[in-house]
Amino acid sequence: MYTVIEVEKLANTAIVTIDNPPMNVLSHQVAAELCEAFAELEQSDDVVCVILTGKGEKAFMAGADIKEFPQMMEGAQPEQSSKKGEVFRVINSFPKPTIAYLNGHTLGGGLELALACDIRISANEIQLGLPEVKLGLFPGGGGTQRLPRLIGEAKAKELMFTGNSITAEEALHLGIINKIADQGMEDVLKMAAKIGRHSLQSLRRIKEAVNVGQEKPIDEGLALEAKLFKEVFETEDVKEGIQAFIEKRHPVFSHR
CATH class of the missing domain: 3.90.226.10 (2-enoyl-CoA Hydratase; Chain A, domain 1)
Incomplete structure (x- = not known):
């Protein structure tokens, strides 16, 4: 190949x-x-x-x-x-x-x-x-x-x-x-x-926030961060991460 x-x-x-x-x-x-x-x-x-x-x-x-x-x-x-x-x-x-x-x-x-x-x-x-x-x-x-x-x-x-x-x-x-x-x-x-070990849903948003945000004025960068932070709360992985924390166990992320 x-x-x-x-x-x-x-x-x-x-x-x-x-x-x-x-x-x-x-x-x-x-x-x-x-x-x-x-x-x-x-x-x-x-x-x-x-x-x-x-x-x-x-x-x-x-x-x-x-x-x-x-x-x-x-x-x-x-x-x-x-x-x-x-x-x-x-x-x-x-x-x-x-x-x-x-x-x-x-x-x-x-x-x-x-x-x-x-x-x-x-x-x-x-x-x-x-x-x-x-x-x-x-x-x-x-x-x-x-x-x-x-x-x-x-x-x-x-x-x-x-x-x-x-x-x-x-x-x-x-x-x-x-x-x-x-x-x-x-x-x-x-x-x-x-x-x-971490959720790809979180990782990719960190990368986008940094890569795109650093090219913008700070206010626009913070707005992008807020948008991405809101999005991550809609993922299955954030539910798993929070539940695992409550149950005192390691999370098992599905990257969804």
């Missing part, structure tokens, strides 16, 4: 692994298959959380496939350029929690792909950066928009202007990543399992 990615399900967590050796670059095929996989996982009732990672230990993703650039400059592949742009939007707007596990170097489009996820966890000995300026380019997969919102305008501009890479420790200090995984994927799966 897939040729450059792998999809595995463990309990209510899906692991999407980019397998495009040697550096898991973002080719048109990788982008197309990621879009397809996330569309399918959105419809999977048994999946609450999705982990996105790369095959091997060299790279999560070392940017775009530069071999495709000459054809893009000639304007011969508008569909492929569109698909690459779409993958960032698809993952950012995916209505379930996403965790990027940065198992290796995360550069250019790879960092932009990670920024489209909700949570970023990294291995220790990796490099992160947006080096596009060194090719006469600039980040075109959301980097100029998402990174400043995450770490502030000045530091984001510094990283993009210089094209310099930073370590996992520096990325943690800046707030680009949430944590460094001492136990690798095991740590990531633990976080996914903790998230997966």
Whole structure:
């Protein structure tokens, strides 16, 4: 079904692994298959959380496939350029929690792909950066928009202007990543399992409230939060959660 990615399900967590050796670059095929996989996982009732990672230990993703650039400059592949742009939007707007596990170097489009996820966890000995300026380019997969919102305008501009890479420790200090995984994927799966215990009805509304609300004035964001809070009280899961609390037991959510 897939040729450059792998999809595995463990309990209510899906692991999407980019397998495009040697550096898991973002080719048109990788982008197309990621879009397809996330569309399918959105419809999977048994999946609450999705982990996105790369095959091997060299790279999560070392940017775009530069071999495709000459054809893009000639304007011969508008569909492929569109698909690459779409993958960032698809993952950012995916209505379930996403965790990027940065198992290796995360550069250019790879960092932009990670920024489209909700949570970023990294291995220790990796490099992160947006080096596009060194090719006469600039980040075109959301980097100029998402990174400043995450770490502030000045530091984001510094990283993009210089094209310099930073370590996992520096990325943690800046707030680009949430944590460094001492136990690798095991740590990531633990976080996914903790998230997966909760109702998808709540989780998706948290994500919508944050993602949409942060682009609005505070009053509009609060109005959106109030609307979503009213909606969640109409779900079966909120009834189960409250009843379980009263009965002093763990809730069993149906995600309805």
